[in-house]
């Protein structure tokens with residue numbers, strides 16, 4: 001069984017995912033995979049350069065992340081184009097990863113945008129990590145040494161917390177009050193016995 005582990009920016013998906021890994025559950029981190037593929041996948045590199053120009057990569061070959069983020073998160077058409085190039089490469093990579101992990105009791109796909117893309121049917125269930133926006137904003141600014149504006153630009157491309165929580169098959173509350181580990185253990189037991 002393959003489950004999506006999603007939640008809005010800064011909700012604590014990666015933090016929760018690491019707890020599942022400690023329980024022996026393999027996790028595919030879509031954000032990290034996207035970054036790796038944008039570096040290593042020659043076809044994707046060529047596609048990104050053709051769509052966004054040579055500036056997509058810095059002279060040392062690394063991705064010009066801040067420049068690309070500025071473009072993508074300020075213009076829906078550019079974000080659609082970026083998603084259209086990156087997501088198929090991630091999906092191919094994730095499918096190969098799943099085949100390599102098929103003996104696991106279950107696996108997790110950690111990504112911020114799953115519901116927005118209408119991908120529920122690709123998974124046995126969708127786990128949503130929920131955290132109020134004010135706390136997410138504060139945590140992201142602290143984690144990334146970034147600005148409230150950069151946070152808002154990304155959050156604007158995601159569903160609202162209410163909509164996301166309503167679409168969840170399983171909910172993990174990471175609001176700073178509820179303890180995380182008991183929720184993870186409870187869900188782990190549930191998923192093992194499904």
Ligand SMILES: CC(C)(COP(=O)(O)OP(=O)(O)OC[C@H]1O[C@@H](n2cnc3c(N)ncnc32)[C@H](O)[C@@H]1O)[C@@H](O)C(=O)NCCC(=O)NCCS
Nearest residue numbers: 008009030031034065068069072086090111112113154157
């Ligand atoms: C534009 C890029 C290079 C900016 O990189 P940067 O390091 O600034 O941001 P990072 O990737 O760490 O993303 C930070 C957060 O922004 C949000 N976010 C990222 N991509 C998207 C997107 N396509 N739509 C909505 N939110 C997004 C997520 O909450 C994510 O955790 C990068 O976000 C990117 O390539 N995005 C498109 C690919 C993608 O969709 N990745 C997400 C998983 S497949």
Ligand SMILES: Nc1ncnc2c1ncn2[C@@H]1O[C@H](COP(=O)(O)OP(=O)(O)OP(=O)(O)O)[C@@H](O)[C@H]1O
Nearest residue numbers: 008009010011012013014015016112139143174176
């Ligand atoms: N319960 C918690 N208490 C305190 N800090 C937390 C808690 N959960 C997460 N954090 C911190 O909040 C920040 C965001 O968490 P994390 O990186 O796991 O979120 P994410 O959903 O994966 O974010 P993104 O969508 O940006 O990838 C991190 O710095 C993390 O250490």
